[in-house]
Amino acid sequence: MxxxxxxxxxxxxxxxxxxxxxxxxxxxxxxxxxxxxARAAIGGAPDLWFRLAEATxxxxxxxxxLAPLLTAPLxxxxxxxxxxxxxxxxxxxxxxxxxxxxxxSRPPSLSTSDEGVFSYRHGEIEAAYEPSxxxxxxxxxxxxxxxxRVESPSRLSVRERxxxxxxxxxWWGARRGLQIVHASAVxxxxxxxxxxxxxxAGKSTTVLSCVGSxxxxxxxxxxxxxxxxxxxxxxxxxxxxxxxxxxxxxPRLETAIESAPEGMKGEAVLRLTESFTDVLIRSFxxxxxLVADVRGAGVTTLEPCSRAEALQALAPxxxxxxxxxxxxxxxxxxxxxxxxxxxxxxxxxxxxxIPGVIIDFLATESS
Amino acid sequence: xxxxxxxxxxxxxxxxxxVIIIHLPSGCYFSLDGIAADVWDGIVQGIDDARILExxxxxxxxxxxxxxxxxxxxxxxxxxxxxxxAAGGAxxxxxxxxxxxxxxxxxxxxxxxxxxxxxxxxxx
Numbered sequence: 049m050x051x052x053x054x055x056x057x058x059x060x061x062x063x064x065x066x067x068x069x070x071x072x073x074x075x076x077x078x079x080x081x082x083x084x085x086a087r088a089a090i091g092g093a094p095d096l097w098f099r100l101a102e103a104t105x106x107x108x109x110x111x112x113x114l115a116p117l118l119t120a121p122l123x124x125x126x127x128x129x130x131x132x133x134x135x136x137x138x139x140x141x142x143x144x145x146x147x148x149x150x151x152x153s154r155p156p157s158l159s160t161s162d163e164g165v166f167s168y169r170h171g172e173i174e175a176a177y178e179p180s181x182x183x184x185x186x187x188x189x190x191x192x193x194x195x196x197r198v199e200s201p202s203r204l205s206v207r208e209r210x211x212x213x214x215x216x217x218x219w220w221g222a223r224r225g226l227q228i229v230h231a232s233a234v235x236x237x238x239x240x241x242x243x244x245x246x247x248x249a250g251k252s253t254t255v256l257s258c259v260g261s262x263x264x265x266x267x268x269x270x271x272x273x274x275x276x277x278x279x280x281x282x283x284x285x286x287x288x289x290x291x292x293x294x295x296x297x298x299p300r301l302e303t304a305i306e307s308a309p310e311g312m313k314g315e316a317v318l319r320l321t322e323s324f325t326d327v328l329i330r331s332f333x334x335x336x337x338l339v340a341d342v343r344g345a346g347v348t349t350l351e352p353c354s355r356a357e358a359l360q361a362l363a364p365x366x367x368x369x370x371x372x373x374x375x376x377x378x379x380x381x382x383x384x385x386x387x388x389x390x391x392x393x394x395x396x397x398x399x400x401x402i403p404g405v406i407i408d409f410l411a412t413e414s415s
Numbered sequence: 416x417x418x419x420x421x422x423x424x425x426x427x428x429x430x431x432x433x434v435i436i437i438h439l440p441s442g443c444y445f446s447l448d449g450i451a452a453d454v455w456d457g458i459v460q461g462i463d464d465a466r467i468l469e470x471x472x473x474x475x476x477x478x479x480x481x482x483x484x485x486x487x488x489x490x491x492x493x494x495x496x497x498x499x500x501a502a503g504g505a506x507x508x509x510x511x512x513x514x515x516x517x518x519x520x521x522x523x524x525x526x527x528x529x530x531x532x533x534x535x536x537x538x539x
Contacts, residue, residue: 246534356433356446363428364437364444364535374439375426382428 075150076173076186079195083138086110086145099127101226101272101282103134110140113201118212121285123321124328135220136193137213143200151184152177167371174219176371181205185215189223210287210317211270218370226272227380230365233266233281234258239335239410240281244361250340250395252290254402256298261403264329265320275380279334279387286320286328297399335413337385338393348401350409351392358390417463419502429456436498442536450475451527454489458499464490477524489527
């Protein structure tokens with residue numbers, strides 16, 4: 049327990065809607081205790097260790113059901129235990145453990161029909177609760193502990209199964225000078241690119257077309273980027289999503305396609321684990337930001353574009369999909385964009401030509 | 416009259432003379448360039464409307480009354496979108512301008528445009 053916890057006042061926590069909810073902070077401070085009660089009730093699966101963005105993360109479970117569901121997308125990052133991990137993640141569900149996790153209440157000013165995520169911030173604690181999935185994510189920066197709780201494993205959303213601990217890693221990364229971005233990413237150890245753009249712009253198509261081309265796959269819709277003079281991209285998840293009607297464009301990925309879980313109408317999940325681990329890349333220096341633009345005709349080419357266009361393609365979706373202090377996130381994204389060459393990736397009809405365009409670009413950038 | 420950006424609901428950045436603005440409560444985002452970016456830049460600097468218009472008239476070539484109407488209309492549009500609000504006091508300094516321009520060089524005025532994007536609204 050943090051030595052300062054007993055001294056923290058019971059203060060209100062500000063929800064995403066800007067209203068306040070008394071007592072939220074007290075509930076958030078009890079999460080570690082709740083996890084320990086859960087683990088005592090049912091036992092725990094072995095701790096798992098992962099190497100992410102040059103840091104070690106330990107994941108601890110109460111019960112065994114959630115471990116395979118939440119760690120499969122991170123399997124390629126698994127590593128040996130170390131002393132003093134940079135982040136300890138505590139994971140449990142109420143149903144199988146019999147605990148009742150105290151949850152922050154819905155802010156009283158919001159109607160019962162309001163959905164979405166309610167976020168809370170109190171001192172060094174950040175948290176978010178998604179009522180539709182019963183997912184509570186929280187982090188205590190003082191103790192470097194993260195918490196993930198769901199009512200039962202069956203309530204896990206598809207998003208959480210394909211990109212687990214997303215919110216927690218976003219908060220954690222921000223304190224380490226890492227910005228989570230809504231982007232796809234491919235590259236080699238010498239350098240790579242972010243692919244940015246609104247939904248349907250062709251990000252997933254672009255990165256999936258690169259599988260097997262010599263370009264390593266780092267991300268489909270989320271990765272970490274360091275806020276440095278020379279930004280580094282860190283891959284997180286070995287998963288991707290593609291519209292089912294387009295999955296035939298990627299025949300070599302057929303064995304990676306999972307049957308669509310309920311709620312994923314029109315989209316298939318690809319798991320790039322097991323036989324695809326050789327196409328994954330953990331990190332690379334950022335050499336370019338490409339704004340995906342589906343033309344539906346002609347050949348794929350790179351066109352000049354302004355950095356403002358790249359920022360516009362990157363920032364809104366990042367800010368609205370990931371938690372964080374929005375003004376700081378925008379400032380960080382702006383710095384990353386300013387340090388990087390930006391182009392528009394005009395996507396033509398033949399997806400097989402996409403990797404060649406990116407490979408040629410990277411060859412030019414490195415010369 | 417002077418205006419200010421409606422922070423913290425509104426966040427913005429100027430990148431090489433183009434402005435990206437995000438209205439957090441609605442999920443809408445906007446882009447500005449050229450004259451629109453110059454007007455916005457003046458507002459961000461806390462310059463009152465009359466001085467902004469003066470600066471626009473010095474930097475852009477156009478019919479003065481038309482320019483004044485278009486700039487006022489644009490400021491009204493920014494207000495209607497809740498990107499700016501009226502602010503008290505006055506800043507007598509001249510706007511520094513958001514784009515790079517050679518001294519004495521004037522470009523042809525055209526009405527400032529606020530480009531609005533709504534594709535992120537479903538996430539709010």
